[in-house]
Each structure stands twice: as structure tokens, then as C-alpha cells.
Amino acid sequence: MINRPHLPSIDQLLQNEQVQPMLEKFGHDLVVSALRQVVKGLRQSQRIASDQVIIEGTDVLLNQWSAPTLLPVINASGILLHTNLGRAPLSEKAFSAMQDMAVSYNNLEFDLDSGRRGSRALHAEQIITRLTGAESAYVVNNNAAAVLLVLSALANRKRVLVSRSQMVEIGGGFRVPDVMRQSGAKLVEIGTTNRLHLYDYENALQEAAGMVLCAHHSNFKIVGFTKEPALRDICTVAHAKDIPVFHDLGSGALLDTATFGLAHEPTVQESLQAGVDVLSFSGDKLMGGPQAGIIVGRKALLDKIKKHPLARALRPDKLCLAGVTATLLSYLTGKATHEIPIWQMISLPLDEIHQTALKWKQTLGQGEIIPGKSMVGGGSLPEESMPTTLFALHVSKPDRFMQSLRQQRIPIIARIEADQVLFDPRTVLPHQESYLLETLQKLLQSNA
Numbered sequence: 050m051i052n053r054p055h056l057p058s059i060d061q062l063l064q065n066e067q068v069q070p071m072l073e074k075f076g077h078d079l080v081v082s083a084l085r086q087v088v089k090g091l092r093q094s095q096r097i098a099s100d101q102v103i104i105e106g107t108d109v110l111l112n113q114w115s116a117p118t119l120l121p122v123i124n125a126s127g128i129l130l131h132t133n134l135g136r137a138p139l140s141e142k143a144f145s146a147m148q149d150m151a152v153s154y155n156n157l158e159f160d161l162d163s164g165r166r167g168s169r170a171l172h173a174e175q176i177i178t179r180l181t182g183a184e185s186a187y188v189v190n191n192n193a194a195a196v197l198l199v200l201s202a203l204a205n206r207k208r209v210l211v212s213r214s215q216m217v218e219i220g221g222g223f224r225v226p227d228v229m230r231q232s233g234a235k236l237v238e239i240g241t242t243n244r245l246h247l248y249d250y251e252n253a254l255q256e257a258a259g260m261v262l263c264a265h266h267s268n269f270k271i272v273g274f275t276k277e278p279a280l281r282d283i284c285t286v287a288h289a290k291d292i293p294v295f296h297d298l299g300s301g302a303l304l305d306t307a308t309f310g311l312a313h314e315p316t317v318q319e320s321l322q323a324g325v326d327v328l329s330f331s332g333d334k335l336m337g338g339p340q341a342g343i344i345v346g347r348k349a350l351l352d353k354i355k356k357h358p359l360a361r362a363l364r365p366d367k368l369c370l371a372g373v374t375a376t377l378l379s380y381l382t383g384k385a386t387h388e389i390p391i392w393q394m395i396s397l398p399l400d401e402i403h404q405t406a407l408k409w410k411q412t413l414g415q416g417e418i419i420p421g422k423s424m425v426g427g428g429s430l431p432e433e434s435m436p437t438t439l440f441a442l443h444v445s446k447p448d449r450f451m452q453s454l455r456q457q458r459i460p461i462i463a464r465i466e467a468d469q470v471l472f473d474p475r476t477v478l479p480h481q482e483s484y485l486l487e488t489l490q491k492l493l494q495s496n497a
């Protein structure tokens with residue numbers, strides 16, 4: 050017979066005065082579960098523990114259980130649109146619109162004129178069509194959903210022509226051919242990996258087809274002996290056979306990146322002007338808004354898309370619609386580069402970045418200022434970078450230092466190059482700067 054160590058009962062522990070604030074903070078049931086787990090652990094390992102030790106263990110457990118795992122972080126990596134770091138931070142205006150919508154009832158599907166049921170699709174459509182010149186628009190949860198919906202609604206069981214050079218995987222398991230299969234479309238590959246000619250389309254269109262799909266290469270680039278016909282010419286060839294052209298534009302620039310010293314990223318407006326019938330892009334890449342997929346194009350096609358059963362399953366919520374609309378209003382009023390964080394970062398003058406890096410060096414009394422590169426990321430402008438000024442720290446164990454940066458209350462994401470820990474001021478948001486400096490100061494002191 051095992052001699053069971055004596056442990057206090059849960060009821061006894063609940064009376065302990067140190068447990069009272071826990072009950073207040075975490076609620077009775079959660080505290081009981083945590084106490085039980087701690088006591089059970091002790092019993093199984095046949096250990097005796099004081100009430101004090103049990104209560105401390107319970108507190109640790111309760112804090113673990115209630116701590117959020119999704120946290121704001123400081124992005125000092127210099128990658129503006131980092132899918133792992135939540136892509137685009139929102140503008141103040143988008144945030145405030147979403148906040149208003151979050152804490153109130155609203156007319157999401159209510160027509161204020163007639164007092165009857167309205168349509169949620171209306172709210173964003175007007176501003177998107179005004180901005181892009183498209184006949185019609187529809188918003189879904191993300192661009193992967195947009196591509197799936199467009200293909201399902203317009204090309205189910207039909208041949209869809211795609212260039213071999215565009216059979217890309219975007220990351221996170223999104224592969225153009227897999228989405229096509231899922232939608233029921235029949236993939237017809239044309240051209241070669243590096244060369245695509247207009248006659249490839251003409252030849253494939255000898256046989257009946259449902260659609261021509263042009264997909265943005267996203268995060269990779271084909272260089273060297275390459276060729277791709279102009280979108281306008283592809284549209285002419287497809288339209289001669291009455292076949293619609295769908296452009297998965299990916300990042301969806303609404304401003305010309307070339308005006309900021311970057312390569313030219315095709316814009317939504319240009320693609321529509323080239324004659325594309327349906328186009329889709331993400332809300333949280335270069336548009337700089339919340340996660341969303343935006344579909345624009347010809348009204349007859351959009352009407353079919355809106356009626357497809359999947360449209361209901363992929364519909365955006367009120368917060369998304371409020372954020373998308375508020376973000377787009379910044380473009381409509383010509384204020385995108387002032388109001389939308391992603392465009393503020395893209396248009397930040399090098400001199401200003403340099404001044405910030407210098408200030409960090411002075412504040413911390415160590416480190417170096419070195420020239421470097423920021424990347425746009427987010428499946429746009431692959432291999433393209435912007436000149437920046439980096440703040441570089443020499444520490445004895447860079448990997449260990451990076452880990453402590455990630456373990457802060459607001460984790461800090463930097464990068465290592467040549468054994469230096471690098472911080473790019475371009476992607477550090479102004480409201481997070483003081484926390485970054487305080488934390489670096491603290492870590493460098495304890496490191497010294």
C-alpha cells in the first residue's frame with residue numbers, strides 16, 4: 050500500500066486569502082481547474098508541497114492559460130509586407146472605422162431609405178468602382194478566396210488557359226493549379242516556363258474555352274531569355290473568341306510604385322484599361338488595408354460571381370468592409386501616401402530614415418549606422434529593394450540576442466547579417482519606437 054502524501058483539498062485552497070485575487074481575475078471555474086491540475090501533478094509524482102507552492106504553481110498556470118498567443122510585434126526586419134507578421138498595418142482611419150463598427154449595431158444589411166433588408170455588398174462597391182473605373186466590384190475574405198470564387202462561378206468544368214510561367218505557389222500552400230482544380234476548372238497549360246507567345250493563346254483558343262487566367266508571378270521573378278505578351282494583346286486575342294480574361298493581380302497596387310524609385314508594379318487601373326474582364330487582388334498587401342480579397346470587373350460577370358453559393362461562404366464581415374472602405378477613401382481623396390502606413394513607409398525619404406538610425410545610435414550610445422536595403426515583400430516586386438539606413442548592433446551572441454528580442458512583452462523582430470543584429474527604422478512604426486529603444490537599452494545593459 051502506497052502512502053499517499055497529504056495534500057490540501059481544493060475547497061481548503063479556495064479559502065486561502067492569496068487565492069482571492071485569482072478568483073477575482075480569472076473566475077471561479079478556471080481557478081478550480083488550475084488548482085486541480087497542480088494538485089493532481091503533485092499527487093502523481095507523490096510529492097508533498099506547501100499551500101504556498103501549490104498556489105504559486107496555480108498562478109503560473111492561470112497566466113499561461115489566459116495569455117494571448119497572438120501579439121503585436123515590432124517589425125524591424127525592413128520587410129514592409131511580411132505575411133508572417135500580419136502584412137499591412139492599418140491606417141488610423143481604417144482602424145477608427147472598424148472600431149466604430151465593432152462596438153455598435155450597423156446597417157450592414159439594412160436599407161436606411163426603405164427600412165427593409167439591404168445588401169452588404171453595396172457598402173464597398175461604390176468606392177471601389179469609382180476608384181478603379183470598373184463596372185462592378187465584390188469583396189470576399191482574401192484573395193485566395195477571390196480566385197477560387199471567380200473560377201468556380203465562371204469556369205467550372207471549362208477549359209482555363211494558364212501560362213506555364215504562371216503556375217506559381219504563392220506561399221502558405223496557395224498554388225494556382227491546386228485552386229483551379231478545387232474550382233472544377235480544367236487547367237490548360239500553355240507556353241513554356243520562360244517563353245510565352247501570343248500564338249500560344251491563339252492555338253489553345255482553337256478549342257472552346259471558358260476563360261484565360263493571367264496570374265501575377267507574385268514572389269518570384271523569371272529573368273534572362275523570357276517573353277510574355279502584353280496583357281492588352283492577350284485580351285484582344287481572347288475577346289475575338291468571346292472568352293473573358295481573369296487577372297489575378299495579387300498585391301493590387303492602386304498607386305504607381307515607380308514614382309517611389311521602385312520597379313513598376315502593374316496597377317489595378319492599368320490592368321482594367323488593358324481590357325481585363327475580371328481582376329482580383331488582396332486588401333492587405335499593397336492596398337494597405339485589412340485582410341480581404343477584392344474582385345472587380347464587368348457587371349455581367351460580377352453578377353454571376355455574386356450569385357454563386359460560395360460567395361455566401363466567403364463573405365467579409367462588417368469590420369473588414371469598414372476597414373476596406375476607409376482605406377480606399379484615402380486613395381480616392383489623394384491622401385494614400387500620407388494616411389496609409391505601407392505607403393508612408395514606401396515614400397519615407399532616406400534622409401529621414403538616416404536621422405532616425407542616428408538618433409537610435411546616440412540614445413543607446415553604441416551601434417553603427419550602415420547602408421542597407423528594405424524590401425516590399427507580400428508577393429509584390431520580388432528582388433526589388435529600397436535603399437535604407439540600418440542600425441547595427443555588435444553583440445557577442447547574435448542568435449541569443451535575437452531570441453531575447455522575441456521574448457519581450459512586445460516581441461521585436463530584427464535580422465542578422467555578418468554577425469550583426471540589424472534594425473531597419475523604415476518598418477518600425479512611430480508609436481513603437483520608444484518601446485524599442487527602452488527594450489534595447491535594457492537588454493544591452495544586462496548583456497554588458
Ligand SMILES: *Cc1c(COP(=O)(O)O)cnc(C)c1O
Nearest residue numbers: 191192193265267299300331428
Ligand atoms: C498573395 C497572392 C494571392 C493570395 O492572396 P491572399 O490575400 O493571401 O489570400 C493570390 N494570388 C497572387 C498572385 C498573390 O500574390
